[in-house]
Amino acid sequence: MTDHVSPWMTDELKxxxxxxxxxxxxxxxxxxxxxERQQGxxxxxxxxxxxxxxxxxxxxxxxxxxxGNILHHIVITEEQARxxxxxxxxxxxxxxxxxxxxxxGSEEQKLRWLPGMVSGxxxxxxxxxxxxxxxxxxxxxxxxxxxxxxxIINGAKTFITNGGSADLILVAAKTDPTAxxxxxxxxxxxxxxxxxxxxxxxxxxxxxxxADTAELAFQDVRVPVSNRxxxxxxxxxxxxQQLPQERLFIGVGAxxxxxxxxxxxxxxxxxxxxxxxxxxxxxxxxxxLAECATVARVARTFIDSCIEKHLCGELDSATxxxxxLWLTDMQCQVIDRCLQLFGxxxxxxxYPIARMYAxxxxxxxYGGANEVMKEVIARSL
Numbered sequence: 136m137t138d139h140v141s142p143w144m145t146d147e148l149k150x151x152x153x154x155x156x157x158x159x160x161x162x163x164x165x166x167x168x169x170x171e172r173q174q175g176x177x178x179x180x181x182x183x184x185x186x187x188x189x190x191x192x193x194x195x196x197x198x199x200x201x202x203g204n205i206l207h208h209i210v211i212t213e214e215q216a217r218x219x220x221x222x223x224x225x226x227x228x229x230x231x232x233x234x235x236x237x238x239x240g241s242e243e244q245k246l247r248w249l250p251g252m253v254s255g256x257x258x259x260x261x262x263x264x265x266x267x268x269x270x271x272x273x274x275x276x277x278x279x280x281x282x283x284x285x286x287i288i289n290g291a292k293t294f295i296t297n298g299g300s301a302d303l304i305l306v307a308a309k310t311d312p313t314a315x316x317x318x319x320x321x322x323x324x325x326x327x328x329x330x331x332x333x334x335x336x337x338x339x340x341x342x343x344x345x346a347d348t349a350e351l352a353f354q355d356v357r358v359p360v361s362n363r364x365x366x367x368x369x370x371x372x373x374x375x376q377q378l379p380q381e382r383l384f385i386g387v388g389a390x391x392x393x394x395x396x397x398x399x400x401x402x403x404x405x406x407x408x409x410x411x412x413x414x415x416x417x418x419x420x421x422x423x424l425a426e427c428a429t430v431a432r433v434a435r436t437f438i439d440s441c442i443e444k445h446l447c448g449e450l451d452s453a454t455x456x457x458x459x460l461w462l463t464d465m466q467c468q469v470i471d472r473c474l475q476l477f478g479x480x481x482x483x484x485x486y487p488i489a490r491m492y493a494x495x496x497x498x499x500x501y502g503g504a505n506e507v508m509k510e511v512i513a514r515s516l
Contacts, residue, residue, distance in 0.1 A: 139432070141439045143206055143446070151192075152210045158187055159218035167219055167345060174337045175299055175347035176223050178258070185255030190225065191233040199250035205380075209387055209442060216391035221494045222345025224260070224297040228252065230384050231377070232259035232305055235321065239364040239373055248303060248323065260301035262292040262351055263374070269294075270507045272307065272374060273315040277353065279308035279322055281360070286310070286322055288331075288356040294501070298349030299337045302327050306353070307370055316371035321364040324356060331356040342493030378503065379455035383441055385502045386458035389466040390438045392491050393431045399488060400424060400473040420476055427469045434462055453515035460508035463498040470495050 162183055170176050184190050192207035194200025201207070208230050215223060233252060236245055251257030268274040277290025288308055295304075304324045311318030326332050335350030365373060401424055404415035414420050441458045444450040474481035474488050481488050499505045 139435055141435070141442075143439065143442055145206075148206055148210050151207060152214055154187060155189055155211045155214035156218060158184065158189065159214060163219040163223070167222065170222055170345035172344075174339075174344065176345055178255075178300070180223070181255035181258060183255070184225070185253060190255055191229045191249065191253045193229075193237065194233060194249050194253050198245050199253040205445065206442070209384075212384060212387055213391050216388055217395060220345075220490060221343045221388070224258075224346055226384055226388065227261060227296045228259045231381055232261050232303070234377060234380060235261070235305055235364060235373065238377070239321070243361070244323070244364070252303070257302045258297055258300050259303045259305070260295055260297035261305040261307075262295050262298070263307045264292060264294045264501075266291060266293050270504045273319070273371065275307055275309060275319065277306065277308045278312055279306075279310050279320060279358075281310065282357075284360050285357045286360060286363070288322065288324065288353040288358060290353050292351040292353075293335075294338065295349050295351055296346060298351050299334060299347030304351070305364070307374065310367050314368070317368050319370035319374070320367050321370040321373055322358055323362040323364070324353070324358055325362075329356060341496060342490065343497065375452075379450050379452050380445065382455040382459035382502050382508075383438075383445055383450060385498060386438050386441060386455075386462040389462040389495075389498055390431075390434045392495060393427075393434050393462075393466050393469045396470045396473040396488060396491055397424065397427050397431050400427075400476050403477060414476065423472055423476060427472055430465050430469055434465055438462065451515070453512050456503070456508040456511040459502055460505050460512070463495075463505065466495045466498055 162180060166177065188201050189211050192201050192203040192211065193205060196202045212226050212230065215225065233249065236249060248257065252259055263272055265275050265277060267276065277288065277292065279286040279288045288306065290308065302325065304326060306322050306324050307319055308322055309318045310320040324332065331354040333352040333354060335352060338348045338350065340348060401415070404420050404424065405413055407414040409417065438458065441450055441454060444454065470488065470492050474492050477486060477488055480486050483489055
């Protein structure tokens with residue numbers, strides 16, 4: 136499993152991978168249990184990650200970043216998945232929000248917000264989902280009404296990654312409530328001095344307990360018009376343009392746990408004895424792991440292909456949806472099969488396979504439910 140080298144891997148990326156892995160093992164792993172209890176990662180951890188260049192690696196040097204490309208972010212995301220699991224909201228902060236600012240932000244907006252995101256002083260989130268609008272983004276009800284040089288935002292958001300700690304929130308709101316997609320705009324809300332902004336509870340989830348996934352409320356929140364990304368009403372188009380990359384990231388976040396589940400289960404099956412011999416000597420165990428290892432290799436090959444397409448600007452919506460659909464389905468299936476081989480120990484949260492099982496389930500929901508991915512794919516046929 137571990138001898139595969141992705142065709143896009145370089146010596147520079149290997150060094151970054153080693154740096155990220157050592158950082159997560161040293162500064163992250165000892166605190167994961169506490170982060171899960173407090174439902175959030177320490178701000179100090181964000182700052183330390185920023186000092187090592189592990190935040191927003193695609194941001195150009197002029198805005199404080201390293202000037203890397205999407206591969207740098209993917210390598211960091213993979214190492215996070217191998218070590219501290221899904222609790223840290225960096226994929227949203229560095230991969231999603233930074234991507235929107237780089238693609239659609241004005242020069243003034245980039246200079247204002249990106250340096251703090253790179254350093255870790257500013258934590259970012261994106262608020263799309265609402266209590267009555269998930270995969271159907273055109274159905275959002277949050278409004279942003281123009282009042283001179285300001286927008287007045289009213290509405291509620293839920294399931295927001297980094298919502299409990301975010302300083303900057305990229306909010307999807309209706310600037311034209313009479314329209315659907317054409318009425319949506321993206322507006323940055325700085326929560327550090329923001330009357331009317333209310334953080335709700337940090338949600339108690341099945342898995343990903345260290346992630347501060349929260350409910351948010353906007354009650355007559357006034358934001359300068361200059362905080363809007365791009366033209367008024369262009370938000371839905373931006374969301375659709377960025378979703379393939381977001382779904383690619385979700386796919387990356389699915390492949391590593393698949394590989395890790397197989398590796399850890401093979402190790403366990405070699406040591407665990409059943410009927411006086413290693414569990415791995417039983418034909419059913421070997422066959423189960425043979426099938427799971429095959430899925431892992433196919434999954435890695437598929438995500439490598441998607442990554443290379445994305446680097447060339449050729450990752451279309453249907454292929455990204457295929458990656459999100461199939462890889463997250465396989466993540467859940469492979470981890471479930473591996474957990475079964477652990478027997479009763481697989482149900483204990485002290486074993487990583489149990490936490491991987493709980494963390495995996497939401498992958499089939501966020502970023503567009505997998506049922507919606509089938510519709511996206513079907514439209515391309």
